[in-house]
Amino acid sequence: MRKYIIKRVLLSVLILFFVGFIIYCLMRCLPTSYIEQMARQRSMQPGSKSFEEWMAQLSATYGMDKGLILGYFGWLGNVVRGNFGDSWYFTVPVVEKFHDTVWLSFVMGFISFFFELIIAIPLGIIAATKQYSKTDYTVSIIALAGISLPTFFFASLLKLVFAVKFKWFDLYGLVGRMYDQLTPMGQLLDKANHLVLPIVTLVVCSMGGLMRYTRTNMLEVLNADYIRTARAKGLSERRVIYHHAFRNTLIPIVTIIGGTLPGLFSGALITETLYSLPGIGFTSYTAMRSGDIPFSMFYMVFLAILTLTGNLLADILYAVVDPRVRIS
Amino acid sequence: MKKDQTKNTEKNENYSLNDDRRVKMLSPGALVAKRFFRNRLAVTGLIILAFMFSFSYIGGIISPYEEDQKFYRVEAQLKDYAGAIRNTEFRYTTADASVFSSAAQAKAFLAISGGESSYVYRDVTYELEELSPELYIIRVGGEIVGIASKYIVSSSTSNEDFPFEFTLNSLEAYLDGSGFEAEGKIYEIDEDGVVTESGTEVAYISDYIVRAVAGDVFLTREFKTKLIETIESGSTEFVYTDEKGETYEYKLTFNNANSSWNIKRETDRTVYDNYAFPTKEHWLGLDGNGMDMLTRLMYGGRVSLRIGFIVVFIETFLGVIMGGISGYFGGWVDMLIMRIVDVFYCIPSLPIFVILGAAMSAANLDSEIRMLFLMLIIGFLGWPGVARLVRGQILSLREQEFMTATEATGISVSRRIFRHLVPNVIPQLIVTCTMGLGDTILTEATLSFLGIGVSFPYASWGNIISDVTNLETLTHYLHVWIPAGILLLLTVLAFNIVGDGLRDAFDPKMKR
Numbered sequence: 001m002r003k004y005i006i007k008r009v010l011l012s013v014l015i016l017f018f019v020g021f022i023i024y025c026l027m028r029c030l031p032t033s034y035i036e037q038m039a040r041q042r043s044m045q046p047g048s049k050s051f052e053e054w055m056a057q058l059s060a061t062y063g064m065d066k067g068l069i070l071g072y073f074g075w076l077g078n079v080v081r082g083n084f085g086d087s088w089y090f091t092v093p094v095v096e097k098f099h100d101t102v103w104l105s106f107v108m109g110f111i112s113f114f115f116e117l118i119i120a121i122p123l124g125i126i127a128a129t130k131q132y133s134k135t136d137y138t139v140s141i142i143a144l145a146g147i148s149l150p151t152f153f154f155a156s157l158l159k160l161v162f163a164v165k166f167k168w169f170d171l172y173g174l175v176g177r178m179y180d181q182l183t184p185m186g187q188l189l190d191k192a193n194h195l196v197l198p199i200v201t202l203v204v205c206s207m208g209g210l211m212r213y214t215r216t217n218m219l220e221v222l223n224a225d226y227i228r229t230a231r232a233k234g235l236s237e238r239r240v241i242y243h244h245a246f247r248n249t250l251i252p253i254v255t256i257i258g259g260t261l262p263g264l265f266s267g268a269l270i271t272e273t274l275y276s277l278p279g280i281g282f283t284s285y286t287a288m289r290s291g292d293i294p295f296s297m298f299y300m301v302f303l304a305i306l307t308l309t310g311n312l313l314a315d316i317l318y319a320v321v322d323p324r325v326r327i328s
Numbered sequence: 329m330k331k332d333q334t335k336n337t338e339k340n341e342n343y344s345l346n347d348d349r350r351v352k353m354l355s356p357g358a359l360v361a362k363r364f365f366r367n368r369l370a371v372t373g374l375i376i377l378a379f380m381f382s383f384s385y386i387g388g389i390i391s392p393y394e395e396d397q398k399f400y401r402v403e404a405q406l407k408d409y410a411g412a413i414r415n416t417e418f419r420y421t422t423a424d425a426s427v428f429s430s431a432a433q434a435k436a437f438l439a440i441s442g443g444e445s446s447y448v449y450r451d452v453t454y455e456l457e458e459l460s461p462e463l464y465i466i467r468v469g470g471e472i473v474g475i476a477s478k479y480i481v482s483s484s485t486s487n488e489d490f491p492f493e494f495t496l497n498s499l500e501a502y503l504d505g506s507g508f509e510a511e512g513k514i515y516e517i518d519e520d521g522v523v524t525e526s527g528t529e530v531a532y533i534s535d536y537i538v539r540a541v542a543g544d545v546f547l548t549r550e551f552k553t554k555l556i557e558t559i560e561s562g563s564t565e566f567v568y569t570d571e572k573g574e575t576y577e578y579k580l581t582f583n584n585a586n587s588s589w590n591i592k593r594e595t596d597r598t599v600y601d602n603y604a605f606p607t608k609e610h611w612l613g614l615d616g617n618g619m620d621m622l623t624r625l626m627y628g629g630r631v632s633l634r635i636g637f638i639v640v641f642i643e644t645f646l647g648v649i650m651g652g653i654s655g656y657f658g659g660w661v662d663m664l665i666m667r668i669v670d671v672f673y674c675i676p677s678l679p680i681f682v683i684l685g686a687a688m689s690a691a692n693l694d695s696e697i698r699m700l701f702l703m704l705i706i707g708f709l710g711w712p713g714v715a716r717l718v719r720g721q722i723l724s725l726r727e728q729e730f731m732t733a734t735e736a737t738g739i740s741v742s743r744r745i746f747r748h749l750v751p752n753v754i755p756q757l758i759v760t761c762t763m764g765l766g767d768t769i770l771t772e773a774t775l776s777f778l779g780i781g782v783s784f785p786y787a788s789w790g791n792i793i794s795d796v797t798n799l800e801t802l803t804h805y806l807h808v809w810i811p812a813g814i815l816l817l818l819t820v821l822a823f824n825i826v827g828d829g830l831r832d833a834f835d836p837k838m839k840r
Binding site: 014015016018019022023026030031034037038137140141144145147148149150151152153156157159160164171269270273284285288289290291296299300303304307308311 | 667670671682770774790802813817
């Protein structure tokens with residue numbers, strides 16, 4: 001087991017190395033005029049460094065004057081030491097900005113993930129146990145609709161109904177206008193109020209996948225021989241489904257949940273942008289749109305690490321949870 | 329024919345129970361189709377897709393409008409046209425080649441109101457001769473240097489001023505009501521102050537000053553008379569038809585500060601008929617640029633579908649080749665390709681789209697080229713999924729007997745892969761592609777919504793909805809963004825449903 005984990009971790013590091021290289025190449029492929037233009041624009045901002053300083057920092061960090069390979073290793077050295085440079089757009093060190101924003105994204109991601117689980121898994125299981133019934137069709141359609149729903153369209157509808165018509169929530173932002181006058185408890189509630197619509201958007205648009213996954217897996221388990229045996233033994237249907245089948249369905253689900261966990265930090269780029277929430281997604285979107293190279297590079301590397309960690313976690317969990325899996 | 333059938337049934341009855349001919353034979357394809365069409369949901373999806381295709385491709389042909397045809401509306405706009413003031417002060421006209429400074433003019437005013445007959449300014453004595461309370465002649469040493477008049481002489485044909493002699497003579501003549509002579513021409517004057525030369529009107533005298541706001545506009549006497557009538561009747565608006573036969577409405581406002589009237593004319597201005605609500609001509613109204621919404625949706629559908637198909641084609645093409653090679657050869661080739669797949673899996677695609685989109689926007693790339701780049705980028709980042717699927721399938725198929733048979737018969741490697749292995753992967757591939765189409769359309773719409781995908785003048789469902797970021801569109805112009813959203817949702821949903829239905833139909837383990 002330990003050998004397997006070590007092997008996987010090493011492999012992940014190797015993959016990360018190449019992913020980093022591709023991302024680095026991409027950045028180097030951007031037209032220099034574009035980079036210079038963006039740096040010049042950014043250097044006009046109050047409190048910003050001068051254009052020459054940005055460019056000097058950029059060439060120092062990314063080894064622009066060196067070749068592709070040498071430059072990459074130079075950059076990698078910086079990255080390993082946690083030095084991602086200063087953000088052009090926010091004029092603070094990238095890592096500092098990251099610390100300021102990632103937690104909001106995590107809280108949002110975590111809450112919506114929780115709701116996703118408690119809605120999607122039961123529905124998926126019910127649909128599978130009543131295959132081809134009305135419930136099954138309804139759940140399938142809901143799941144498919146969730147997958148097919150364009151986030152921006154759904155968010156706009158939510159805004160129209162709940163923010164414009166009913167005026168229950170604000171259209172944008174994390175805090176209301178009166179935030180500073182509120183008591184600490186009131187401030188918390190204000191933030192919670194502003195997070196309702198984004199979380200609903202996230203849950204609805206992402207639960208479809210898990211619902212379908214649960215249903216498919218449950219169907220597979222229900223067709224297994226040991227379920228037939230359980231039924232043949234004369235166990236009650238309840239016990240067959242919730243004791244024997246459910247536990248076995250959990251194996252792939254736990255795996256996939258484990259794989260999703262790191263993703264909670266990645267932020268919801270589209271949703272955060274739609275609601276102008278200062279999470280990591282919206283922040284990086286702003287940075288990327290305005291050609292803030294240091295921040296964009298950081299975000300991409302960060303996402304790559306999260307994906308790899310997710311895969312790694314899923315694989316390890318799979319081996320841990322399912323005793324039938326023997327690792328060679 | 330009928331005889332044949334009866335013969336057949338007779339024959340059927342004679343077959344033994346385990347005779348194959350008793351069973352109606354169906355090809356695998358027909359079986360799949362049969363299973364597919366039994367699935368009502370999937371058929372609904374198929375119908376939606378058929379509708380979307382005809383909507384986009386046939387609809388675009390039928391629609392009487394172009395993709396980027398703009399519609400205009402005429403809007404009435406009040407624009408400053410002229411200013412009028414009743415002259416209650418003396419206005420000075422200086423004689424040709426004389427010096428009559430404005431300070432001396434001011435002095436003259438004081439002398440007039442003081443009832444004096446002469447005054448001194450800077451050692452020069454000015455003599456005043458009163459012809460009437462409204463008209464004074466100012467002389468220096470017997471020479472006329474200027475006149476002070478409350479009447480104004482305006483030309484009937486242009487905005488130009490008259491020579492001094494003409495002005496003076498006409499004003500004098502106006503007072504005694506006779507004709508006069510100036511520069512060798514004889515003029516008549518009537519009691520309204522209209523000056524005529526042998527029947528042609530040349531000038532008129534009045535105590536109103538009316539000036540057009542625009543320098544090149546000449547106001548006729550008729551217009552001014554109408555205006556003065558309106559002012560004197562205390563009304564605030566009038567309608568006037570000018571000599572070109574154009575009728576306008578004019579509105580007057582009195583300005584207390586300088587006791588003048590502002591005349592505003594209602595002019596028609598042609599503007600983009602943006603956000604017009606649905607009408608008979610435009611079933612879904614017009615969008616923010618005054619383009620027909622329904623037509624935009626049709627062309628947008630074409631763009632979305634086209635991008636979807638091309639991207640999925642690229643993905644599948646690369647995926648099948650890489651996955652096929654990887655799965656068939658195994659060993660280090662497989663190892664290498666799968667690591668490449670892993671690397672591609674980890675590349676965060678959305679940030680890359682955003683960065684490249686922003687760079688393309690900055691470079692002002694042509695919309696057409698942008699679209700091409702977009703498709704290439706999405707396709708190139710999407711193949712690993714297909715490659716994994718194909719590889720997995722081939723790994724399991726490779727071990728089956730029919731593959732051993734192909735090996736035994738000595739069929740070439742490429743033929744074995746692409747004629748015997750790949751066709752067996754196709755069912756899975758079709759399902760993935762169908763769902764991938766929905767996915768791609770969604771991705772494209774998201775990017776276009778963010779303004780980094782398909783750009784104007786091309787329509788795409790995503791960039792049509794992107795207008796919703798404008799708060800007024802969100803709250804008031806629902807016809808601009810809701811239809812596009814529904815079409816998008818339905819299309820993606822239909823692709824997913826059909827994909828699902830196909831999966832069930834292909835799956836031999838299917839219960840039904």
